[in-house]
Amino acid sequence: MKTAFRRPDIQDAFLAVLLVIVALMGYDPANWLLAGVCAAAVAVRRRWPIPAFAVALLATVVSPSATADLAVPLILYTIAAHRRRGVSLPLLGAGLVVATARSVYGTGDGWQYTGPFGSGGQTLQPEEGTAGIPVLGALLVVAWAIGWGVQSRRAYLDELARSAALAVAAERARIAREVHDVVAHGLAVIVMQAQGGAAAFAKRPADTLAALDTIVATGRASLADMRHVLSSLDQVTDAAPVPGLADLPRLVDQVRQAGTPVELRVDGAARAVPTGVGVSAYRIIQEALTNTMKHAGPGARARVSVTYGVTEVVLEAVDDGRPVAAGTGNGLRGMRERVALLGGSVTAGPGPDGGYVVRARIPLDPAGPA
Structure with missing residues (x-):
């Protein structure tokens, strides 16, 4: 009643x-x-x-x-x-x-x-x-x-x-970008290691074992990153810390172990940056190196530079691999969305001397797009 x-x-x-x-x-x-x-x-x-x-x-x-x-x-x-x-x-x-x-x-x-x-x-x-x-x-x-x-x-x-619905949609988009970056990079490293290990199995079994160790380590790291990304859905408190600029040396070493030589250069005084800036910078470099491993071809080398300015961080990832047309995939779209949310800018495309170049400028005091 x-x-x-x-x-x-x-x-x-x-x-x-x-x-x-x-x-x-x-x-x-x-x-x-x-x-x-x-x-x-x-x-x-x-x-x-x-x-x-x-x-x-x-x-x-x-x-x-x-x-x-x-x-x-x-x-x-x-x-x-x-x-x-x-x-x-x-x-x-x-x-x-x-x-x-x-x-x-x-x-x-x-x-x-x-x-x-x-x-x-x-x-x-x-x-x-x-x-x-x-x-x-x-x-x-x-x-x-x-x-x-x-x-x-x-x-x-x-x-x-x-407003709540828009916030939920934005969070879903953020999680989708994070998942894409984690999975794409991890799988690219695993595939390259598996190919190298298979080629070396007959004559260099030790190299094959090393490749398998790298695959295991990469898989574990990717799973840990995945758990961290998904933990934001249920407020898990014991998740690993989010990656940032301080984690770039570990990322570069991982790519080197996968068979792609990478040079890392840091200009300016490295310092703490806002969490959003650090995560976005790390993911942009990660995506750029993943694309190098996937598309630049055998023998390609990469160079990563991070420049700390007074008001912004400038990122550059360059490889000397085979020419690739400017892409429009999820990875590059994710880069642009990340930087746009922080009020910065990003360009990506073939370099003047071949290879591929990714450049991003991220304000250290992000206020969002004007």
Whole structure:
């Protein structure tokens, strides 16, 4: 029963019955018809709010009564809560005009029962002028204000829900980029080690064992990175720290062990940077070296430089492999998205002397894109 009463149509029917009861208290059959009309208007106020308001307001003009003066504010509340202000305000004005007219053309100061009690002619009626501005007008203003407040709160909550949905989408995109970077780099190293180990198996079994050790270490490191990325979904507190610029030597050594010579150069005074900057810088270099291993061809060499400026970090990853057209894959798109979120810039494409070049500039005080 409690759940059923929450249904809007049940609530409106209940209010309509209450209004009919108020009308019947007067024992005046002359007003029962108008009371029934007002009750019906309240019952359909959600489906046809504006016609219902017009009918109830007309009833207050034809025969002022408590039933009519309660129905009009109820319907106005519904309109203010669900329609734009350009619709509800004129209707509030129309109601205030009727209330003012009743105040101007009548006198008196209160609702009262007319006719001797128990005579059968007793009815709840306003004294002349009383249900104008002091009663009906006040009820209309209060009903409109409450309805408009409900609509404003609903709009605010909807905006919060939209903002939350955008935040969830952004977090999903971030996790997707992290997963791509971790998996792509780990698999590139594993594939190269597996190919080298298979080639050396017949004549250099020791090299094959070393390649297998590297595959195991790379797989474990990739799994650890994956657990860290996915831990953000359930707030795991014992996850490994996020990678940053200080972890680039380990990354470079990993790529060297996979068979690609890499030179790492750091210019300027290395220092702590914001976590977002450090993670993005690491992932950009990781993606660039992964592309070198995948696309530059055998014998390619790579050079990585990190320059610490006063206001920004400049990254460059260059290889001398075979020419590759500018790509549009997930990795490069992820680079651009990371840097754009931090208010920086990135370029990637074939170098002037062959090979491939990735350059990125990331502000040390990221404020997001302008």
